[in-house]
Amino acid sequence: MILVTGGSGQVAQALTAGAGAGARSVRVVGRPKFDFDAPDGMIEILREARPALVVNTAAYTSVDQAEDEPEAADRANHLGPGLIARFCADSGIPLIHLSTDYVFDGQKGAPYVETDLATPVGAYGASKLAGEQAVLAAGGHAMVLRPSWVYSAVGKNFVLTMLNAAKKTDTLRVVVDQIGCPTSADDLAATIFAIADHVDTEWDARYGGVFHACGTGATSWHSLAEAVFERAAIHGLTLPTVIPIATADWRAKVTRPPDSRLDTGKLADVFGVCLPEWRGALTKVVDAVFAREAAVRRR
Numbered sequence: 001m002i003l004v005t006g007g008s009g010q011v012a013q014a015l016t017a018g019a020g021a022g023a024r025s026v027r028v029v030g031r032p033k034f035d036f037d038a039p040d041g042m043i044e045i046l047r048e049a050r051p052a053l054v055v056n057t058a059a060y061t062s063v064d065q066a067e068d069e070p071e072a073a074d075r076a077n078h079l080g081p082g083l084i085a086r087f088c089a090d091s092g093i094p095l096i097h098l099s100t101d102y103v104f105d106g107q108k109g110a111p112y113v114e115t116d117l118a119t120p121v122g123a124y125g126a127s128k129l130a131g132e133q134a135v136l137a138a139g140g141h142a143m144v145l146r147p148s149w150v151y152s153a154v155g156k157n158f159v160l161t162m163l164n165a166a167k168k169t170d171t172l173r174v175v176v177d178q179i180g181c182p183t184s185a186d187d188l189a190a191t192i193f194a195i196a197d198h199v200d201t202e203w204d205a206r207y208g209g210v211f212h213a214c215g216t217g218a219t220s221w222h223s224l225a226e227a228v229f230e231r232a233a234i235h236g237l238t239l240p241t242v243i244p245i246a247t248a249d250w251r252a253k254v255t256r257p258p259d260s261r262l263d264t265g266k267l268a269d270v271f272g273v274c275l276p277e278w279r280g281a282l283t284k285v286v287d288a289v290f291a292r293e294a295a296v297r298r299r
């Protein structure tokens with residue numbers, strides 16, 4: 001059984017849905033039972049579950065709010081994952097821990113490889129980097145996956161934010177000078193299952209360490225928004241005007257990396273996995289959003 005943390009989160013939900021399609025047994029745990037702010041209960045759940053693999057997707061993911069709550073972000077993104085990793089190492093359970101492209105400052109000007117120095121710009125990125133280090137320092141069979149710009153048909157994400165905003169306004173201002181690699185949570189879940197197939201069989205020393213795992217290709221938030229609306233128009237959405245703006249004109253507590261593209265060559269080399277091109281993946285998710293809405297209307 002694969003134990004997945006992060007109950008109602010995008011990636012945890014995608015893993016649940018993906019397991020249904022295959023023969024895998026997945027158990028998802030989330031708050032209030034599995035809570036990084038209650039570490040004893042958290043470890044007890046792991047002990048009782050006796051999983052063959054743990055996938056830690058739970059995280060404090062509010063990038064701006066982390067600036068006001070750095071301790072909470074640290075508990076969820078650093079201290080908690082460290083405890084999970086120590087438990088897994090002591091119990092001989094492999095661990096896949098999710099991190100982020102926001103461990104980088106975005107100044108490289110080219111896709112980051114796993115060995116590039118990570119120098120995060122905010123409390124969220126700093127807590128995630130500390131989490132990576134704690135997970136890998138625990139020893140055992142641990143792997144850190146860094147996705148970027150994750151979205152799905154459920155949960156809180158940029159794609160749904162754009163679609164919801166377009167229902168309320170005909171003009172949207174979206175940042176154009178930040179680029180990254182959009183990642184469908186469904187594709188990430190399929191990648192995690194593909195990795196799990198390797199890890200389940202036999203641990204290879206090459207599996208340990210950091211891997212980048214994001215959609216293929218890159219875009220800006222502005223172009224991503226336009227691609228969302230291009231597809232949504234097929235479903236009858238009235239297209240809003242999407243005005244490109246600079247990061248400097250978008251009020252945020254913390255600056256995002258301007259260019260957090262990730263190189264996924266290592267994932268391809270070691271596991272033979274490559275996530276799909278971002279536009280095709282986005283089309284599927286936008287279609288799923290409208291299919292879900294149509295199903296709700298039919299009820």
Ligand SMILES: NC(=O)c1ccc[n+]([C@@H]2O[C@H](COP(=O)([O-])OP(=O)(O)OC[C@H]3O[C@@H](n4cnc5c(N)ncnc54)[C@H](OP(=O)(O)O)[C@@H]3O)[C@@H](O)[C@H]2O)c1
Nearest residue numbers: 006008009010011031035036058059061098100147149150
């Ligand atoms: N979303 C992105 O764009 C993105 C980009 C790069 C990397 N990542 C990483 O990918 C992973 C999965 O992201 P996601 O988009 O699936 O996240 P998400 O949708 O925000 O879900 C995060 C989950 O973590 C849970 N959580 C938050 N604080 C917790 C705590 N103190 N104790 C226990 N659980 C807690 C949340 O529980 P509640 O439902 O109770 O709030 C939620 O279920 C995370 O490691 C994230 O850092 C995400």
